[in-house]
Structure formats: structure tokens, C-alpha cells
Amino acid sequence: MSEHSITTIPSTPRLTDSALALIGCLVAVVLLFILAGPAAYAADKEYRHVAVAEPYLELRSGPGKGYPVFHVIDRGESVDIIKQRTDWYLVRNDRDIEGWVNRAEMELTLQPDGEQLSFQLSTQEEFTNAKWELGLLAGDFGGANSISLYGGYSLNPNVSIEAWGSQILGNSSNGWMASVNVVHEAWPDWRVSPFLTLGAGVIRTEPKSTIVQGEDRTDQLGHVGAGIRFYAGRRFILRAEFKSYVVFTSRDENEEVEEWKVGFGYFF
């Protein structure tokens, strides 16, 4: 058993250091918010001012359907919109009473010039034309578990380029993979939009520490794939795909790996 500790991969400190650095950064950000946040908020911010056009506007005690209505603002009165969280808006009236109003009611209020408010909502059209996309998928990579993060940039509605980073966690080995690929969507205006993809990258394989033989190696790879993007509403898409990889190993034979994964993305 004592052999085990000798044959382990010695790269542990690097990751723990980076994890620590990440935590450190987040703590710093949090502290910054605590110190600077209230001051920034206190600065006289100009809030959007709207008038109640319907017979009344119901203020709830929290941003959710279940929270009770505790105050009603009559027609003609006006409110400031302080902030938004998901589909709820925190508003404040002249007497400093604050409460949450849902989007549907908020859209019935009027601006000072008498125009109705219109909140720009994301639509399927934006899904088709969005430039940037970020997402996370998980699935199976040749029998191992894979977790992937990707970022994409749309050159036009049909074609986009994507960069992927994946962690692969298997029974006998682990690994990292980075790849770049081109995605082609034939019908980008469909709500369920199928796509084809083609790309190349590198994969690093690290045999598990309990396996004595085997060494770390880095190989190039190429892949083809197909999948679907489904517009789930707002700025979210659900995505499922299959990719077939050819890993150009330094051995006599190339290795072929099949991968499928599902996940979600966010476009902006």
C-alpha cells in the first residue's frame, strides 16, 4: 500500500493553489461589495419613474407569486423602479413604501409621457440572431463522465465558431480536452434547430494513481458531430449533441471515441 503514494501524479498542489486563488478572489470581490456597495447604492441614483394606469398596482412582500399583497397603489400615483430580480420588480412609492410587482402588472404602467412601458423580452428571434453563447454540458465520453464548458461566437445566423474545454473523469484515467469547432445550423429560425459540427483539438490523458503503469500523454484529435439546440425561453437554450472523435495517438492505431452530452446554454 505504501507504493501507492510513490506512484501518484504529483500535480496536486497546482490545482489546490488555483482553487485557493479563486476562493481568495471571490472573497476579495465580496469584501469589495460589502465596503463599496452601500456607498454606490447611496449615490442618488436615478430610478425609472412610472405612473399606475390600471385601477391599482399590487405590491407584494417578496419576489414570488406566493408572497402576500401588503399594499395597493391607486391609479394616477407613481412609483420608482428600484431593481429587477427574475420577473419581479421592486418599486417604491412617494411615501417610501417598497414592494415587489410582477412583470405583467408592470407593463401596464405608464411613463411620464403617457407611453406604456415595454420591457424588452428575449424572443426566439434573438435566439436565432444572438452573437454570443455560453453553456455547460455533461455526458458520456467513451464510457467516462465528461463535463464541458463552451463559448460560441456567431458569424451569421447559420455559422458559429465555438471553443470547448472538457474534464473527463473515467474509471482508469482522467483527462482534459480543449477543442475548437465550427457549427452549422441549416434552419436557425426553428425553435428546435439541428446542427452539424466539425473541429479539432487536443486531449490530455492522465492514468489514475492506483494504476501503476501508464504515463500522462497529450494527443491531437479531430471530431465530427451533430446535435440540436432548443430555445427554452428568455435567453436560455437546451442543447444535446453527439460527437465522434479520432484521437491521433503516438501508437500504431488511432483511437476512436464517441461522446454524447446534454446541457444548457445562455445567449447574449
Add this chain to the structure above:
Amino acid sequence: MESRFRVLFLIVAMIGLSGCAATKNLFGFGPDETPPPMAEGPGQVVDPEVERREIKEARIDRENWEVGVFGGIMSVEDWQSNVSYGARLAYHLTEGFFVEGTVGRTETGKTSFEILSGGAELLTDDERILTYYNVNVGYNILPGEVFIGEGRAFNTNVYLIAGMGSTRFAGDDRFTVNFGAGYRFLMNDWMALHIDFRDHLFDIDVLGEEKTAHNLEGHLGFTMFF
């Protein structure tokens, strides 16, 4: 080696061609598609001077992100319970659903075997440090309010989370599934306290045979919406 270059070249060529073929207007090279001139409507006498002003959501302070830190205790199966700490970032999709990413770390102790045998060390000091990340989907299953005294009410949520990630422990990265429940107590519009209980499951074979280890973690956290 030669075949590798050939395949790579083919891939590069295919990427290039598929990109070019599908993107007539890419980089503005394609034929200009000027829209046909609008026919003048004969019936339009008065030009409506209504200018529809759209409120861009960006002009209202959107607070869907939640960031924070936590600290607590994590029990790593066979390796004792120790102090754990970490950070979290969440994005609220709707009033019910959110997605969340967490990173955490704990320094584990010794197994009973290591203590009883008096000196046999199974892991090095570095390998005893457990770090994890995971990505979860959460749902606010019990939103509510609590009252402190007569004049104070605070919003709260009991939520469930489940997700997956990776744990680095005993020299390997291990695929990890985790699930749990938490309680969010909002002190005001943008600050919250959390109490969380989670179970991290991963396979480990350091003690002779492969088994799925349950690693329970309980922690207290502080977050802010932005």
C-alpha cells in the same frame, strides 16, 4: 505521422469550405441584398408622432446573480470530519429555478487504519487535501417569510439542489454527484445568509476495494445579489 497531417489538413479544409459556403454575407463579401423600396401607402394622411420608447432592461438594475462564501464541516468517509470552506456563484433564472457553481476545500484527517497501525501513511499531505467544484440546478421549493418581533419580516427560501462536478482527493480527480438542501434568509433586498447540507458522492478505491463514498457537508454561508 503523414496520415495525421493529411487528416488535419482535411479538417482545416472542411472547416474553411463549410464556413465559406454557408456564409455568403460573411465579412460583407456576398452580394448586397438591398430591400425593395417601400411602396407609399395612399391611405396614410396623418403621420403619427408617437415614438414608442422601449425600456431596455439594462436600464433597470437587474439583480439575478448571487455570489458568496461559505464555511462549515465536511465529513469525508473514512477520513474524519474537518473544517471546509468555499465560494459559490448562482444565477436566478426564475423565481423558482437557479443554477449554481461552487468550489470548496477541506483538509482531511486519518483513517482508523492509519491511526491504529501507528505510522503507516496511506496518503501524502497534499493528497489529504480535498478540493471540489460542482455545478448544480436548484429550486426554491418553500418560499416564505419569517417574523422577528412585531415589526420585522424577512423573506426566506428552502431550496433543493442537485448537480455534478469533480473532486480532487487522494491523488485523483473523481467524478462527483452532489445533492442537498438549503435555507436562504434574506436580510434585505441584496444580502442573504445560507445554511446548506449536501452529500457529495464519488467512487474511491484507496482502501482496497472500490466503493461509493458519501461525504456529507454542512455549512453556513453569506451571499450578495448583484
